Amino acid sequence: MRKVYENARAVKASIAKGKTITLVGGSFDLLHVGHLHLLEYSKRLEKVLVVCVLSDANVKSHKGPYRPIMVEVYRARMVAALKCVDRAYVSSIDTSDEDTLSLIQPDSVVFGIEDTDHWREIAERREQFIRSRFPNIKIHYLERFADTAISTSAIIQKVLSSHNR
Numbered sequence: 001m002r003k004v005y006e007n008a009r010a011v012k013a014s015i016a017k018g019k020t021i022t023l024v025g026g027s028f029d030l031l032h033v034g035h036l037h038l039l040e041y042s043k044r045l046e047k048v049l050v051v052c053v054l055s056d057a058n059v060k061s062h063k064g065p066y067r068p069i070m071v072e073v074y075r076a077r078m079v080a081a082l083k084c085v086d087r088a089y090v091s092s093i094d095t096s097d098e099d100t101l102s103l104i105q106p107d108s109v110v111f112g113i114e115d116t117d118h119w120r121e122i123a124e125r126r127e128q129f130i131r132s133r134f135p136n137i138k139i140h141y142l143e144r145f146a147d148t149a150i151s152t153s154a155i156i157q158k159v160l161s162s163h164n165r
Contacts, residue, residue, distance in 0.1 A: 004088050008089060008091060008099075010089070015048055021108070023052065023104050024038065024039065027075070029070055051085050055091060095111075113143060115143070
């Protein structure tokens with residue numbers, strides 16, 4: 001099993017100088033093929049793929065009191081075990097945070113995006129921020145996995161529906 005690192009600083013210290021880095025983050029709750037789609041895409045961009053698994057508190061603040069389903073240490077271990085992932089760590093701050101970007105110094109960052117006004121607005125603000133402070137970082141967007149039935153929320157709903165029959 002690949003190692004889950006203590007924090008962003010430990011991840012950066014473990015990467016040889018000169019290696020290019022892609023940074024991607026997310027909840028990765030109930031790991032599914034949509035997550036794999038994102039991570040495999042991200043790995044193709046640079047030499048080293050670093051995954052920031054959002055902490056339980058961070059996920060709860062975005063997704064509500066019943067999430068995440070799996071605790072952060074298990075989510076990080078699952079992500080780190082994937083062949084395409086080189087490094088993983090748990091963080092309470094998002095990958096677009098100035099401290100994270102300063103510590104990891106990625107060559108590329110990847111953000112999943114959905115085709116809604118809300119998500120486009122978030123992406124625009126995030127991109128303006130990154131470009132103003134880190135002009136050399138390449139920003140990549142990956143549309144949500146084509147099968148909309150594949151998301152952690154959809155999987156939870158399907159399980160609940162089948163349980164209530």
